[in-house]
Amino acid sequence: MRFFRKKKPVPDGVFIKCDGCGKMVYRKNTEERLWVCPECNYHFRISAADRVRLHLDDDTFREIDSGMTSNDPLRFVSGESYAEKLTTDCEKTGLKEAVCCGEGRIGGEDVVFAAMDFRFRGGSMGCAVGEKLTRAAELAASKETPLITISSSGGARMQEGALSLMQMAKTCAALQKLHTLRIPYLSVMTHPTTGGVTASWASMGDIIMAEPGAMIGFAGRRVIEQTVKEELPDGFQTAEFLLQHGFLDMIVERKNLTSTLSSVLAYLRH
DSSP states (O other), X not given: OOOOOOOOOOOTTXXXXXXXXXXXXXXXXXXXXXXXXXXXXXXXOOOHHXXXXXXXXXXXXXXXXXXXXXXOTTOOEESEEHHHHHHHHHHHHXXXXXXEEEEEEETTEXXXXXXXXXXTGGGOBOHHHHHHHXXXXXXXXXXXXXXXXXXXXXXXXXXXXXXXXXXXXXXXXXXXXXXXXXXXXXXXXXXXXXXXXXXXXXXXXXXXXXXTTOBBOSSOHHXXXXXXXXXXXXXXXXXXXXXXXXXXXXXXXXHHHHHHHHHHHHHHHO
């Protein structure tokens, strides 16, 4: 009689499913590749803290406005209250809001840096996010330091109504001051960057970059097709399509993004 050794179950978390190709991939291998799928090159979403560690020189980041958070101006309730949802996201992410801003260095170059975190309310932009980004732009202007933003957002935050839409104008006005002073602003769009964020500060960069395969747009495909009464081409909201049609300046893989930012900053400085 032959005896077969019972297979040990695979511990949870060893493999993760890729949202790009649908395959189960080895988590450690994916993490070593900076959270890029080894099968299809899909770029997973990563946190704002990961962006700081990945792109800025070691031990140079100093966060600003870390305690700023949104209030609940409309007393919005859908299932649970908006205030309760904010509290839940604060506990889940360790953040007070959906964007992390501060000062640091890239390749020895002083920068003001802002990175969105999609885990917090889908990276949506409310009053606090708009205020933090505006202050980051104003800091860059006052110190004559380049500004770099990493966007990952579902758009304006509906729970704050028209107040969230006002952040589009406010952030753009602050960035216009950078343009007037000829201070570089580099915008990096990651998956996904949509809605009011795409329609405002994320699209105002002197140089606009994106990670491969990132979905970038304003409204969803179905809404646009119903509005224009036309069928849209496949992949029309991908970074590759937008690069082909002149909306982006370059697509940069995550492993090359830090060095590319450093090179662009050095070029603009001279």
